[in-house]
Amino acid sequence: MNDNIRSPVAQKQALSVPTDADAVHDELIALANDDVDVFGGRVFSLAYVPDPVTQSLSNDAYRMFAHTNGLNADAFPSLRRMQADVVSQILGWTHAPAGAAGFMTSGGTESLILAVRSALKMYQSSQSAGDTSPGRSPGRLNMVLPTSAHAAFEKAAEYFDVEARRIPVLPDWRANVSMMAEAIDADTVLLVGSAPQYPQGVIDPITELSELATSRNIPLHVDACMGGVTLTFLERAGEAIPLWDFRLNGVTSLSVDLHKYGYTAKGAGVLLYRDKQRRAAQTFVTDNWLGGLYGSSGILGTKSGGPIASAWAVMRHLGDSGYQALTVTARDAALRLANHLEQHDVLQLRSWPDSTLVSFGTRSNDESIFAIADVLRTKGWYLDRQGPPPSLHATINAVHESVMTEFLRDLDDASSRVSASGTTGRTSTYGTIE
Ligand SMILES: Cc1ncc(COP(=O)(O)O)c(C=O)c1O
Secondary structure (H helix, E strand, C coil), X not given: CCHHHHCHHHHHXXXXXXXXXXXXXXXXXXXXXXXXXXXXXXXXXXXCCCCHHHHHHHHHHHHHHCCCECCCCCCCHHHHHHHHHHHHHHXXXXXXXXXXXXXEECCHHHHHHXXXXXXXXXXXXXHHCCCCCCCCCCCCCEXXXXXXXXXXXXXXXHHHCCEEEEECCCCCCCCCHHHHHHHCCCCEEEEEEECCCCCCCCCCCHHHHHHHHHHHCCCEEEEXXXXXXXXXXXXXXXXXXXXXXXXCCCEXXXXXXXXXXXXXXXXXXXXXXXXXXXXXCCCEEECCCCCCCEEECCCCCCCECHHXXXXXXXHHHHHHHHHHHXXXXXXXXXXXXXHHHHCCCCEEEXXXXXXXXXXXXXXXXXXXXXXXXXXXXXXXXXCEEECCCCEEEEECCHHHHHHXXXXXXXXXXXXXXXXXXXXXXCCCCCXXXX
């Protein structure tokens, strides 16, 4: 790597001195040198790689629309059309009823924050309409969710000052519905389940959560950011998948990410609602400034058309049969890893994967699992580190099928070396704040 690129002082200078476009291009290549190798399948986190033709189409679509602005689709009817097509496709996949609607978002975190906002606004408008329970003393509003639900719900809780009432999961890592029922009170604005949850890759009992939501008249968000595409196509491939989508009457909103198992460029997800009223509650409109009427569907103002175009182009190209094939390939790779771990003498599978997420630790449940990750890293493999309990997490996608034999060999080698040496490694964060 070029030292000029590394030094912060040189970096500043680099940005103030006009530089030939070819030289800048070379510098970009140099900058990417230290990044993990996404396309070779050595990264089990953060990135999803389809076949080369789809990948190249996605890149082209992104480039063509990168400088368009989804803030105002009047100027870019192309973006309106592409977003409508994408949302409509996912409404179909998730068996949404007539009247359901949604928006594209920048991904899972924005979807989850907006799902909380919509639930809050709906609750507040029902209160101002006089729909209060007798004898009730209003407290801090809360949402009831399992400890496994994604960290972005904490972000929403902090942003909106809502209590995230976290309920411990059962020994099988799934939501404990009866404990969640006990945690509900008159200030509960939302229940949450995941299909699947990220940490151990299991689907919460969404049917029971839906019954609870219906009986207590509280909205239920299903976080299918990870599983929305995969579960749709595993079911179509004949796997017995428990219900998790709008076929369950209590499900009021649902998030599906495209930049994960939709294999599209980063910055694309979908947030769907059972009805348009709930969708309207996520939007924002003001004329309280000197610039006229301003409205936006999500958190962002200006938003690049690149991710929208990539999503539309990839979905149009792959169609249902393309997704079916990618899903089955990813599932086969995930099951190969799960089977291997089930018989391992050092490593322990946390749970049989309900989709394509595989989590594992050591049989002794200690931090030596992170030393195993360190050894794997020296061979170019990158896995997420998480806990409690100390575990590694593999988000398996289609690209991993071709490297699984090599990965299993290196995993075995790393685990025997670490067991023999008795070393422990370090954990790391799932995201960064730099
Ligand atoms: C279940 C689940 N929900 C939400 C998210 C957040 O998605 P994003 O990182 O796209 O904001 C993730 C990310 O891995 C996830 O696994």
